[in-house]
Each structure stands twice: as structure tokens, then as C-alpha cells.
Amino acid sequence: MLEITDLAGGYGHGPVIHGVDLRVERGETVALLGPNGAGKSTLLAALSGVLPMRSGSVRVDGRELIDQPSHEIVRHGMVQVPEGRRMFAPLSVRDNLRLGAVRLAARSGAGGGERERFDFVYTLFPRLAERRTQLTGTLSGGEQQMVAIGRALMSRPRVLLLDEPFLGLAPLVVEEIRSALDALRASGLTMVLVEQKLDIALPFTQRAYVLVKGRVALTEPSERLAQRPHLSQLYFDLAKEPAA
Ligand SMILES: Nc1ncnc2c1ncn2[C@@H]1O[C@H](COP(=O)(O)OP(=O)(O)O)[C@@H](O)[C@H]1O
Ligand SMILES: [Mg+2]
Incomplete structure (x- = not known):
């Protein structure tokens, strides 16, 4: 692989x-x-x-x-979750996740599937679903790490x-x-x-x-x-x- x-x-x-x-x-x-x-x-x-x-x-x-x-x-x-999370603090959880899906849109013509990716990430991290409109900069370190992982998953990585x-x-x-x-x-x-x-x-x-x-x-x-x-x-x- x-x-x-x-x-x-x-x-x-x-x-x-x-x-x-x-x-x-x-x-x-x-x-x-x-x-x-x-x-x-x-x-x-x-x-x-x-x-x-x-x-x-x-x-x-x-x-x-x-x-x-x-x-x-x-x-x-192949998608990386960088050290130290590197997120856009003034953006909401949802908008940060959507930035990951921009890459999804750029991939294959398979129709995006953004809704399905949001569901996937929110099921994996129910806390992010609760906080979807909250600004990422106000989250705890652990929640920010969830956003960082979630954002990477939005592009449906293989590695x-x-x-x-x-x-x-x-x-x-x-x-x-x-x-x-x-x-x-x-x-x-x-x-x-x-x-x-x-x-x-x-x-x-x-x-x-x-x-x-x-x-x-x-x-x-x-x-x-x-x-x-x-x-x-x-x-x-x-x-x-x-x-x-
Ligand atoms: N942006 C950078 N510019 C120049 N040197 C760097 C940079 N980032 C890391 N280094 C150097 O590269 C080496 C390896 O660092 P790094 O890859 O961050 O190690 P690790 O992730 O294993 O802790 C270190 O000597 C570090 O000083
Ligand atoms: Mg390192």
C-alpha cells in the first residue's frame, strides 16, 4: 500500500x-x-x-x-494529521471539517459525498457533533485533536x-x-x-x-x-x- x-x-x-x-x-x-x-x-x-x-x-x-x-x-x-493540530481557531468545528472535504471535492468525480463524511466523523466523535457550531479555538486540546483527525477523515483517506x-x-x-x-x-x-x-x-x-x-x-x-x-x-x- x-x-x-x-x-x-x-x-x-x-x-x-x-x-x-x-x-x-x-x-x-x-x-x-x-x-x-x-x-x-x-x-x-x-x-x-x-x-x-x-x-x-x-x-x-x-x-x-x-x-x-x-x-x-x-x-x-495519503493524508496527515499534523503535530500540534494546526487548526483555524476562529472557524467553527463544522467549517474546519469542511476544509478537509474541500480536498474530497478535488478527488475523483465521485460526487463529493460531503454529507456522508460529516456523518462518519460525527459518529466517530459524538462530541464534535454537539459542538459543531462552536469556534475551534474555544475547545479543549483533546477536542481540537478530534477536529484535526476528523478533518483528515473528511477527504476519505486510504493512508x-x-x-x-x-x-x-x-x-x-x-x-x-x-x-x-x-x-x-x-x-x-x-x-x-x-x-x-x-x-x-x-x-x-x-x-x-x-x-x-x-x-x-x-x-x-x-x-x-x-x-x-x-x-x-x-x-x-x-x-x-x-x-x-
Ligand atoms: N522547520 C524546520 N526547519 C529547520 N529544521 C527543522 C525544522 N523542523 C525540524 N527541524 C530539525 O530537524 C530535526 C528533526 O526534527 P523533527 O522531524 O521535528 O523530529 P521529531 O518529530 O522526531 O521530534 C531536528 O534537528 C530539528 O531541529
Ligand atoms: Mg515531531
Whole structure:
């Protein structure tokens, strides 16, 4: 479904990520782990087409996207929920969601289906239905994260890239968002979960990639990785190993 080969990229002062190979099968949920500053968000930016410098290959369902503009990548079904949510605070929940559907309209001539997407998002996050006319800037952090995920879902993605969706949220709302993501996984949606915390990401995913200093330092089934000893030192230990 998603096939990344020898991906490199950065912001203009030299590459931040180097030679990344990563595959995600259809319906799979994969964790992209690593310490702060490892290059996880940079990797997602390269996938979404918003990174100034990038090279290598990014294929979704066989189609090469490395040199495509970001709207074309969205059109092809790969959508990102950015770190820190980035929402339009003075817009209502409904209008923020509708911005996601603008991309839907730009996709295939399949008649939009905006109403159906609103229903889908409001069923997944009933709180957003209650607050549909409220300004997004007045919502709690957790509710804003729901809007960010909902907005990405409005374009009916085939691959959803989530950048630390639980960051800074209270445990109860983390549970709420996690169960929504569980429902999405059960529906067969392909997902990449970027996360720093192993204890959040490993139970939720099938396989994990660990990024250290811009390189994939480890790939392993999440269940096996979770059983490794000294897990709290994993990033530290991987950073000590010479690059392969
Ligand atoms: N907009 C930017 N411009 C220049 N450098 C950046 C930018 N964003 C991140 N970086 C640098 O890229 C490296 C990786 O950062 P990032 O991808 O945000 O890591 P992570 O998401 O894993 O915490 C860091 O050294 C960071 O300083
Ligand atoms: Mg990041």
C-alpha cells in the first residue's frame, strides 16, 4: 500500500533523514517511533510533499508521489494529521471539517459525498457533533485533536499519518481518541502512528520502525519489541550503535 525507498530530506541546511526504507501493508497499523528530534515529523513532511528538500521514492498503491505537490498526494489518498493540530481557531468545528472535504471535492468525480463524511466523523466523535457550531479555538486540546483527525477523515483517506496525536492530552481523552482510532483500524484503514512513547504506540500497532538521528535503527513486530528488556533505554542504546 505505502512503499518508501531510500527517502532522504531536509530543510535546506543538509538532510535530516537519510536512506529511509519503510513499508505499510493495506489495513496495517504501523508505529514510527523515536526520540524527540529524530526526524519523525520531517519524515511525515517528506511524505506529505511539504518538505523543501526530498529524494527517493514514495509509492502509494504503486503510484510514485515523491515529486507530486501536497494536494496531489492528498488526492491520492495519503493524508496527515499534523503535530500540534494546526487548526483555524476562529472557524467553527463544522467549517474546519469542511476544509478537509474541500480536498474530497478535488478527488475523483465521485460526487463529493460531503454529507456522508460529516456523518462518519460525527459518529466517530459524538462530541464534535454537539459542538459543531462552536469556534475551534474555544475547545479543549483533546477536542481540537478530534477536529484535526476528523478533518483528515473528511477527504476519505486510504493512508492516515498521525503525528503524536496524544501529545499533551489528559489520560481520559487519550482513551477516547485511542478508541476512535481502534474503530478506524477495525474498519480497515491503513495508519502510521508517529509516537515518542513506546507504551502508547506498541499495544496499538502491528509493527514498529524506530527512527534515530534520521535513520531507521530498528524494525520489529510491536509485540516482540514490547518484550525487549531495558525498553526505557531503547533509544539511548540504539543511538550508541554505529549506523548500519
Ligand atoms: N522547520 C524546520 N526547519 C529547520 N529544521 C527543522 C525544522 N523542523 C525540524 N527541524 C530539525 O530537524 C530535526 C528533526 O526534527 P523533527 O522531524 O521535528 O523530529 P521529531 O518529530 O522526531 O521530534 C531536528 O534537528 C530539528 O531541529
Ligand atoms: Mg515531531
